[in-house]
Amino acid sequence: MSAPRPLRLRMPELAPGSRVLAFGDYQPANVVTNDDLAKLMDTNDEWIRSRVGIEERRIAGPEETIADMAVHAGGKALAAAGLPAEDVDLVILATCSNETPLPNNAATVAHRLGIPAPGAYDLNAACSGFCYALSAADSAIRTGAARNVLVIGAEKMSQWLDWTDRSTSIIFADGAGAAVVGRSAEPGVGPVVWGSAGDQSDRIQVKNRQSFILQDGQAVFRWATTAIAPVALEACERAGVAPEDLAALVPHQANLRIIDAIARKVKAVNAVVAHDIVRSGNTSGASIPMALARMIERGDVPSGAPALLIGFGAGLAYAAQVIQIP
Amino acid sequence: MAVATEQEILDGLAAIIDEIVGIDKSEVTPEKNFIDDLDIDSLSMVEIAVAAQDQFGVEIPDDELRNLKTVKDVINFVQNLQQQG
Numbered sequence: 001m002s003a004p005r006p007l008r009l010r011m012p013e014l015a016p017g018s019r020v021l022a023f024g025d026y027q028p029a030n031v032v033t034n035d036d037l038a039k040l041m042d043t044n045d046e047w048i049r050s051r052v053g054i055e056e057r058r059i060a061g062p063e064e065t066i067a068d069m070a071v072h073a074g075g076k077a078l079a080a081a082g083l084p085a086e087d088v089d090l091v092i093l094a095t096c097s098n099e100t101p102l103p104n105n106a107a108t109v110a111h112r113l114g115i116p117a118p119g120a121y122d123l124n125a126a127c128s129g130f131c132y133a134l135s136a137a138d139s140a141i142r143t144g145a146a147r148n149v150l151v152i153g154a155e156k157m158s159q160w161l162d163w164t165d166r167s168t169s170i171i172f173a174d175g176a177g178a179a180v181v182g183r184s185a186e187p188g189v190g191p192v193v194w195g196s197a198g199d200q201s202d203r204i205q206v207k208n209r210q211s212f213i214l215q216d217g218q219a220v221f222r223w224a225t226t227a228i229a230p231v232a233l234e235a236c237e238r239a240g241v242a243p244e245d246l247a248a249l250v251p252h253q254a255n256l257r258i259i260d261a262i263a264r265k266v267k268a269v270n271a272v273v274a275h276d277i278v279r280s281g282n283t284s285g286a287s288i289p290m291a292l293a294r295m296i297e298r299g300d301v302p303s304g305a306p307a308l309l310i311g312f313g314a315g316l317a318y319a320a321q322v323i324q325i326p
Numbered sequence: 327m328a329v330a331t332e333q334e335i336l337d338g339l340a341a342i343i344d345e346i347v348g349i350d351k352s353e354v355t356p357e358k359n360f361i362d363d364l365d366i367d368s369l370s371m372v373e374i375a376v377a378a379q380d381q382f383g384v385e386i387p388d389d390e391l392r393n394l395k396t397v398k399d400v401i402n403f404v405q406n407l408q409q410q411g
Binding site for chain 1: 367368369372373388
């Protein structure tokens, strides 16, 4: 038998980089205050504010789904980007709170947005999901697998909460945030720094189908306030951006005290630090794009400047990258 | 790491508490109870324990943290572990 001819697969042309063209956000209408929660369980406004920094959060109605929220946020981002739906060829939905395991939500959301036949998948890296999905979008664009990617973080955490457990139900909430990512001659999404600590997988978990979110708050707090700042600093280092040059610091909105502890250690002295948790609670994979979308909408951060995104949570998993603010 | 004196640990701890929760160093004296006297909650105690760990080179796990009620408790804990070296 003669030697086979060496295989030469034809590959797409590489793109130099990608960038976020626009963000979009969505929150359910229903506001739940700390006083509302104090009627359901043994807690109070002062305790919640001092421990987690939350003043109010939004909770989806019984009929409002993750797909509904994702469609709102994704549609807003597409409109802000001025990109026709048919130009999107990949949709990645970061979520850890899906109503059911099948079908995925990404394909449904794409269809409802009028995006014809894109690649579509859900991604579960919990509270770091958006940063993972953004990195996946960047890779897809740079390798030529996609031209424009719609990345959405959408969560209905409320459906996985035990509303008598004050350690979790005061924290988690619902919402969605989205980013449209496209090709760019100058890279606008920096290298991701990511990792996981599976030895601590039981720190935040839903044990079975009948169970709810359980969290070992103190252990997670210790991990988040020690392990995450070095990851954030490494993301700056890899992107070649000094922390003092950051215009925005957008950690996952887990707990105001974790956010401020990370900010203190990163020493981004000129950055606006996202504090969206105060009005939105912890929306897991939705929190980073939601927070940044609102900072941009308010005019808090300049277009073109660098922002550091830092995701961390259940897994335990984490990811961080520097991006250019659209 | 050399074993620190009681005064050195107290001074180091007072500086950490000042930085993390903004309590003046002079307020931090050995007999003070973290929760009742200094109004420091469990999450701040975690941050203080982590900073103390870095400074004194001894690990203070969450399980131990529950037993450390006063400033003196922390000083004794750090000294004991440093002596075991």
